Amino acid sequence: MTASDSSPDTDFLSLLQEIWHQILKIIADLRLAIILLLVIALFSISGTVIEQGESLPFYQQNYPEDPALFGFLTWKVILNVGLNHVYTTWWFLSLLILFGTSLTACTFTRQFPALKAARNWQFYQKPRQFEKLALSSEVSLQSVSEVIPLLEQRGYKVFQDNNSIYARKGIVGRIGPIIVHAAMLIILGGAIWGALTGFLAQEMIPSGASFQVSNIIEAGPFSRSLIPKDWGIRVNRFWIDYTPNGDIDQFYSDLSVINNQGQELDRKTIFVNQPLRYQGVTFYQTSWGIAAVKVQINNSPVFQIPFASLKSQGENGLWGTWIPIKTDLSEGVSLLTRDLQGTMMVYDKKGDLFGAIRPGMSINIDGVTLKIYELIGSTGLQIKADPGIPFVYTGFGLLMLGVMMSYVSHSQIWVLQQGDRCYLGGKTNRAQVTFERELLAILEDLEITKHQEVKSIIEAT
Template sequence: MGKQSFWVSLMELLGSMRFAISLLTLICIASAIGTVVGQADPWVNYVNQFGPFWASFFEPMGLFRIYNAPWFIAVMAFLVVSTSLCVYRNTPKMIKEMRVYRENIRENSLRAFAHRWEGRFKEKPSELPGIVTEWLEHKGFKVKQSVRDNGTMVAAKAGSANRFGYIAAHLSIIVICIGGLLDSGVPLQVAVWATGKTPVTGAEITAGIPEKARLAESNPSYRANLLLPEGETSRVAVLNTDDGLLVQDLPFELTLKEFRIDFYSTGMPKLFASDVEVFDPDTQERFEATIEVNKPLIYKGVTVYQSSFDDGGTKVQLKGIPLTGERDYRFDLDGVVGGGRDLSQLQGDLSRDLKVEFTAFKSINVEALPVDNADQVSVDDLALGNADALSPFETNLASVLGPGVKEDAKTKFTNIGPSITYKLRDQAGQAREFHNYMLPINLDGGRYYLAGVRETPADGFKYLRIPVDDNGQLEGFMRFRAALQNDEIRRTAAQRFAQQAFGDRPDSAQLVASVADSAQRALERFAGLNNSLSGLPAIAQFIESTVPEGEREKASDVIIRLLQGAMWEVYQLSRTTANLPPAVPDEVHGRFVQDAQIALSDLSLYGAPVMFQLDQFDEVKASVFQLAKAPGQWIVYLGCLFLCIGVFSMFYIRERRAFFWVTQDEEGSKVMMGMSTTRKTMDFEKEYEQFVNELNSRAAPKAASAGDAV
């Protein structure tokens, strides 16, 4: 008895409306999450969006593949069961209710109706039911008479199809869920289990597609991705699973002939389309088509969507620029985006074994740059030990494409040219990511090359501003950097500065020697000799460790003046070694030395012994397609049709019932009329008033009365 009671209670729970609504609410919440959070994106995208902690927290919950998550599929399955039980239990009752006229209703029950009318007619009781029946049928009611000993009951009903709306709406939930399950990962998992397939890693696919990871063309349901560079052909797509990759064979070959993209003025893509050629090996048919966003290609049951675009292996030529040592030289480096190069064979200033990995290339970069010049960070502020000035990358590496632009500043969308993104990885596997622009950018009244760096994908790039020389190139700055690392140039620069500043004074030999020695030591600290720090942070550390707090401001002013004067001489000597004439001491060259001094100070924070500048490129574009075989698509469409029918029936078809109790009267017939509906609306009230008015007009004079609600 207890076991039977348990199963009865379980069926009651599964078939209850509350349980079904709860499941439907869970699905709605999950669908909202799936709409907001990108699904099946690369892991790094989620790390960038949520951070490492929350990305790792959300991932086991299946929020990044929510429509294939086991709990989501289980909820849909339970919803199918629950709704099916609701339909199974209630449909017979509703069909029976639709067919019943309720002609056996009693007179006392009729008197309890809220909408009731009573009146007398001259027609005989044997004639009046026929007249009422004809009148009701003219109004669209179905009528049935029940003759009793003391009178005749005329029962009428209209809008019974309203109950079909309930049945159709519930059937739509079942059909849509079944279609969704067919298009979920369940059929794929069943196919993988039935055929003994095993996901593999990317390295295994690189060596060749193993048979254990290849799915046949007959696979009934899948949603795969295909990255196809221009000019290349593919007959397979890749399915990403939690355990690795599966390769799906396609019933046709797809060749990308050309990828086209247009941009808005904001830099956002306005239109991207792929001109493709399709070849069917079975029929030897070949045809061309264009795939655009929301305009997919459908062939042999497979729908090819334009998902996004990517780099297809652009060939790049870079200039390697060492950032350490006293040598000023360049070296050429060729590469392909998506590939890498080993730098261990390069000798000289590159003392560490490094590998460069080319991760991305963009030929167009549209950014919101400020129209008006912003305030320039002064060298004095940076050197005086201000917390903001010395914080890593927050001020020294000015972020010009994000927080570095004031929110209230006027901005203009500007194409700042091509850029290259790469990683430098050491032997321990540690890597930093760099993002460098090919062309100089006008910013804050000057022109700079921007070299970005970030520690992790979750961080934003922070940019080093490198000022251009008189020719708009990097050579002037790189000569300046190499000269600063040369012992002889530093010594000569310090002596020249001291001689020019104090050499015309009487008995100045001792003063000149003292100033030259101080300037040389300032240059050495700035250059980072025998110290883990370099640049302005090294100067600030020296002041904080050797000068009393009350005298630091005065000492800072003296040291900075010595450093600025000596740096000007280093710059002049760097030009002399390159057989260039001395720089004119004007505002342009003064700003160059100041900006270069800030950039040199930040090189220690840049964290790389070499920087790569994009020199030339041969761009190769690629389309990212999503290929879907969705047998549940038409089932879902059928469910949507049921849903439309159900909603229309429930909201626009009104079920009404009318009852006329006809009895004998002294001069004819006495009639009691009652009307009811499942949902009281203004339309029903108007219809009742119309009934009453017509009955009053036909009833015997001064004999009709409309009943009030009771």
């Protein structure tokens, strides 16, 4: 066997290296990153348009098989593909991971080498090197050092090697794209971490009741530790403020965080855009309803009867209940209301409107005295835990910083002195017109300096 012969192991390693370089080249391709970004954006839009986390009857009603929306979008397609919980599906998370991998590869194969090249000193030693520059000129100078003050006045960092000068500024513009890539990776990481460890729940709780989070709508595979087990929430009071014309102004919930023994750990009154946060779990005020009414029939004990929602839409909702007026439940009256302002409509056993009543009032109907004591509201809470949010916010902050840094022009100027001739040229990656004006201003200053030197010599002689 000669030295030129290669072993099978060496050939195999060479093949693996070649495959790895090809894969890395594909992953680091900017076109792949753009395609992945567009696909992610498309599915993100679908997650905004298609309601997320709803029940099966909801999708069957709103996305029937005949006629199918757009000819193909049915409830079966939505559930099978996972469009009802887009952001936590395996394929969406895989797209995020692939996009992050592409960004990482692009950063290490393109951005870091570009930054390293920008930081290197690059002295020109031959006049023909200036020919490849779009902006270059020749001036007559006694010494190349005459250019240094003019460059430093304009913020350039100057490096000199005998009769050659290299000057640069705006290196932060090369760092900006790296910050942008890092920020996007942090955002992607935060989104993935939140999808894996967070959860979303909804509760409709009557005023005065306590509960523990149980109605989970969405939950990541590692979210179990975040779901509260040793504490819950007590709704001390729920109320609504109305405008003078009867419209809802704001609704409030006075919430207490309690442990399993009923001891209060924290307390806050929440309303829209002012949630309660406790141990990484956030309680948002999202909706409201009417839970029950406390009534008395003749001299009976005061008892509570639940209300049922007859319409599901917010301010135009309608709630109703049926109140028995005989012990055998053979007859009763109906009670309807639209809000918590207190006015309720009473309908007799035939379904005819009998009158209106408010809490604290009594009414005689069919020989029975009906007294209303209290109308009990219920608060609609959205409960969310997302450990990835701090990472996402940090990423967005860095993204804005990186974008601003990327707008800084990276400008380079070379100067070479040969005899009495001085070659000067430069280039920039953006703001070309501004750079041209700056270079012309340097040349004009050099000419002015030269004339002043000549004048001084004449005056001295």
